[in-house]
Amino acid sequence: MKGIRQLADYLDISIGTVSRALNGKPDVNDDTRRRVLEAAEKLGYVANQSGRSLRQGATNVIGLMTGSDTQAVENADNFFLGVTDGLQSVFSTHNLDLIVLPCPAEEDPDEYLKRMVARRMVDAMVISSTSRIDKRVDFLKQTRLPFVTLGRTGSSTDHAWIDLDFEGVARTAVARLAAAGHRSIAVAAPDTDINLGYIFLEGYRKGLEDASLPYDEKLIIRARSSEQGGYHAASEWLQMRPRPTALILIYELMAIGLYRRLAEVKLRAGQDLAVIGFREGPSGQFLEPRLTSFRMSLRDLGVSVGKTLLSTMPAYSSFYPQQPKHIVWPMQLIPGDSDITNLQSR
Incomplete structure (x- = not known):
């Protein structure tokens, strides 16, 4: 396994350029980014995630919050299994991990989300089981944590969302x-x-x-x-x-x-x-x-949710410049x- 210095030496470019290419920064041209990613895969480059997280204030983790309602769990069937498969296929391309955050049935979902955000567990959130008036949306907008909702709300229209038709x-x-x-x-x-x-x-x-x-x-x-x-x-x-x-x-x-x-x-x-x-x-x-x-294809839905979320994050938005922020998913x-x-x- 190679580190970032060995990767830079192999490509004969600066460590800074390699780092920006790996992190999806927009100031790296497409050809250089492609060369860096291909070389990283060939040499088995593994990032020092703990060090990177400390330096960047990032966790490289995306959270998926599932509903606190026991009915949402009962109705899940294979829904979230298919959606998470699609999510992970997108996030893994950018060395991002996905964690599922199931809110306990006896806990208020608003308070649960606030606690997860306060612990700085994730860099962005996908929230599901949206209510007619969903306070979680207002909270995430206030904290400026990137997020996308799997479902619409009646109280907000200016955030990124995907909903079934x-x-x-x-x-x-x-x-x-x-x-x-x-x-x-x-x-x-x-x-x-x-x-x-x-x-x-x-x-x-x-x-x-x-x-x-x-x-x-x-x-x-x-x-x-x-x-x-x-x-x-x-x-x-x-x-x-x-x-x-x-x-x-x-x-x-x-x-x-x-x-x-x-x-x-x-x-x-x-x-x-x-x-x-x-x-x-x-x-x-x-x-x-x-x-x-x-x-419908649950995996394709998950892929679209993942791309929509990353399009709202500055570090990854250049990868998905044409991704719509509001999608009604056909069935x-x-x-x-x-x-x-x-x-x-x-």
Whole structure:
């Protein structure tokens, strides 16, 4: 393993130039940066991270704060595994490490974040499970710590964020069901203040308007983001009079509980109730009938989140000069059999 002095001697350039190239400084031309990075890989250069951190006041660590809500953990499924894979693929290119900071369920997320920042554990943050009014965003803006949110908030629009297209999913689901003849479409929405719920319900409302269908708050079922939440949603649907002919789920894991509850009363998705799920997840592949849902690449999402964050950091922004700061992540409808019902037989 070679140090920075040996790397500079090998390239016959100054140690300062090598250091600036390795750290992504904008005053190094692309050809020199390329030569330095290629030589570093060839010679097995390993930076003295502890010394560098002391000199630069940096940790070379990026934090990913996951939600304190137990529902967020329940709904995680493979979501964060896929996203972190994409994040790490970006950060490792710049010799940055990623640590996951799961806020305990019993702790206030605002206080948890403040403690992590006070300890100077990370150089930047990715925060998820954003609330309608999220104080963490205001705090990070005040501290000037670079950050990106995985999700939008209703209280800030001028920070970097990437969010799934919850509105688009809801409108597409309503349009598909309305085109099949459904006139009473219920929706299972979050029972928390998480912002995605507001966006999803707004898309649901617009979808109904597009289809010239009335909006009825009685058709909104509040439920947890888990299998248990889906079981609860099905139970609520069973008590409705008249029963809606279709139901849209905002969380992928809800479908498992919903299918079970329907089976208990000898009913079936795609026959007695048209069901459209949210993200196409691993567990949903084993449901029968196959769940109509929406597909996305978690790894690609993580890559985009990583690039967006680094584009806000002076040391790395030159690598991502065209990276947008606001992204609504598209999701593709994958038709299944869960939303096929014979309305004429009722």
